[in-house]
Structure formats: structure tokens, C-alpha cells
Amino acid sequence: MTSDVQHKEADEVTGEITRNCLLTRTRQISRVLTAVYDQELRPFGINAPQFTLLVLVTELGPISRADLGRRNHHERSTLTRNLQPLIEQGWLAEGSPGDDGRIRPLSVTAEGKALLRNAAPAWSAAQAKARALLGEDGASAIMAIAKELPRRMS
Template sequence: MERATDLAECRNCLCLAARSAARRITAVYDRELRPHGLRATQFTILTMLMMRGQTTVGALAKSLGMDRTTLTRNAALIAAKGWIAVTADGGDARLHVLSITPAGEALAREAFPAWRRAQERVSTAFGPVGVAALHRLSDARMT
């Protein structure tokens, strides 16, 4: 017997809840980072390059769980501000390598306390169990 269609169930859609939560979380980080002229995604790219060193667009996109074209677009904006350098790999002109500049590193270090404030606010809102669940979900494969 087929279950009756009750669209009221959609009010509890986990996809919608996750997307809404992601937007709100991002807004917390963006508010804290705004005085430094940064958005959360830009700060993440800068700090990842600081930790990893020069990295190809493809490798960085994979580690960030981001589409290559989205990262390429973000990298171009950051490069225009002088915070990263984008160079072609000598062997393949289609392969672009990203590296942080001294100005980008200085900015990321200056903005780090703002990022930490956002991290603490979001962690407090989620609580330890929520933070652990969020990390589990970000690592999980649901396909």
C-alpha cells in the first residue's frame, strides 16, 4: 500500500535545514571578517594556502569540497587584490598553481582573531555534540 502524499513533511526537509544553517553560519564568519575586507571563503582559501603551500586549483578545490570553476572565480578575485598569485604550471598551461603572497599571509594573520570569534560563536550555538555531528556529516559519504 502506497503511503499517502503529505507535503507537510517537507517542512522538516533536512536539505533545506542544512542549506539555511550553512547560510547563517557563513553570515557569522562574513560579519566578523568584513572589517578586514574578507569573506569567509576568501579567508579559507588564504589559510589553506598558508598551511599547504602552493597548490593546484584542482587539488585545493578537492580539499575544500568546492567546484573547480567556483574556486577559479574566487581565486581571480583574491589575486586581483594581490593576496594570492596564480601561475601556470610549466608543463601544462591549463594547470594553474595558487600561492599566497606576503600581503595575503599578513591579512590572514591579522584576520585570524576575527575568524576565531566567529568559530567560537558558531561552536557555542551548536554545542559539542552538534559540532561533532557537523564534522561527521562533512566527512560522510551518503551516495
């Protein structure tokens, strides 16, 4: 009998999580939107997370990997995995180590800037598709929430 009660309680908990978990829903939205941007950017040999990093380094660079990770809430392994192809393709360059011998700032190369210019229409198409999926209220809500996120310090 106890097992049946525990099973029912577990089902209630998982049902609640399935219906109302903010993390589950935001990750679902993220996967759908990533697929939209990936589809548009695919002809340029870059995916959505990589494109985002290229844009951020263009805006913030030269910037260290650690600062880039903090600014965009990336874990080190995820950041490294997404930066490596950008460096290998010659779209980003790592500078010489600084005085401490460790920090090698990232910067966008001429090839990276050309890619951004060439892929801008694809990004615009993906942006329009994403806005259509979310609706203007949904898109505005996401932008407002993102604006209020705390800056990651560690």
C-alpha cells in the same frame, strides 16, 4: 477529485521534505554560520568562503585550482568566483604555467599571510559565536561528520 488527491499527496510530500530534508537543514546552518564569519571578517575586506580558501592554499599550496576544488568539494565556477578577489587583492598568486601549459599553481603571498595573521582574532571571535550557536555537541558533531566525508575525485 483526482486533482484534490494529487494536491493532498503533493502537500504531504512537501511537508515531509520541509520537516526532514537534511540538505535544507544543512544549507540553512551553512547560511547562518557563513553570516557569523562574514560579519567578523568584513573589516578585513574578505568574506568567509574567501577566507577558507586562503587558509586552504596556505596549508596545501602551491596547489592547482583543480586540486583545490577537489579537496574542498568546490564546483569550478564557484571556486573561480571566490578565488578571483583573492588574486586581485594580491593575497594569492598564480604561478607560471607548468610543462603542460595549463596548470598554474596557487600560492599565498606575503600580503595574504599578513591578512591571515591580522584576521585571526576575528576568525576566533566568529568561531566562538558559531560554537555558542551550535553548542559543543553540535559543533563536535559537525566536525566528526566533516572528517568522514569522502574525498571528491572528479
